[in-house]
Amino acid sequence: MRAELVLMGRRVDMAQRARRRALVVGIYAVFAVLMTGLWFVDQWRSTGTYIYWAAMLACWLFLGGYYCGGLVKPFTGKGPRQSDSAPSLLSLKLRMYPAQVDDDRAYQNDERELNQRDRAHYLAYQAMAVLVVAAWIVAYMGMVRPRWMASIPMTPYQMFYGITLVTLMLIFTLPQCILLWNEPDMEAEG
């Protein structure tokens, strides 16, 4: 796990666990606000995909894991593909320049990190049970007992869609957040 983030050209120290936890809370608070706001825009009909892209962006900028950027090293242990092309306009605007690393060792996980990665995924997998059961209940009610859901101001499909969006968002972010939340304070090098 990395001890600092580079955002808008500035280095942000994330060695302290309290800071990492604040980041995790902040990210999920933004997701909650985003989901609520998008519901009022068009009941997620066409804006639901923004949740997915927001989760990708959170991984890319802050969390890592599924991308080479962010605090958590890539779960696959592979570095970014080397390219001779110029950095994207978005990267330039955000002043996020890809690190020039000659080999993939900076991205590889050692045995301890691999164990932590597997455990974080295992815990995240267990936590998903809540959402899977919620989806099952909605599926059952929606198909077999639709009258029971008549008093709720959402159709079963909208509820179902919301649960699926939340699940996908968590699938992409929860293991990294578990790692960031649990990792103790890092000591500064030197």
Added chain:
Amino acid sequence: MRTDFILLGTRINIASRSRRRWLVALVYAAFAVLVIAWCAFNVQSTWNFILFAVFILLSRFLGGRSYDDGLLPAFEGGDERERYRRYRAGYIAYEWLDLAFFPALIAIAVKINPRLVPANPAFHIFVDRLPYGLMIAVGILYYTLPQCILLWTEPDIEEAQ
């Protein structure tokens, strides 16, 4: 992990990995048939009961989680090696789970966007039921995948003399 089980009075050896893989394929084929039947036959309460009963039976048969009398021991106990293998299976299952959610998400997105659904009534019924069917399938996959990954990946077991 058990190396055999008894089915209708016959002892079936599953010490070899290839046999365990056949078993996993059969379990998922059974689940697939049930979910398709559940969606196709107007989801009467009899089918709900059958689906749920078979799900419980096959889950108990696979073991793992809190079931101690299945092919796999309960997930609570075990030594350090078993725990790491369980975590590893959780990691692999997690990667498959996100792929499994996408079809369900797309099916619901199509359903809640009426302009994407053709006017054909038969297609309407299909689009109405597909999200639920896929979600039931995802739930089954969620519950059974780590156990099946362990059964699938564990090498051949030498039987105790």
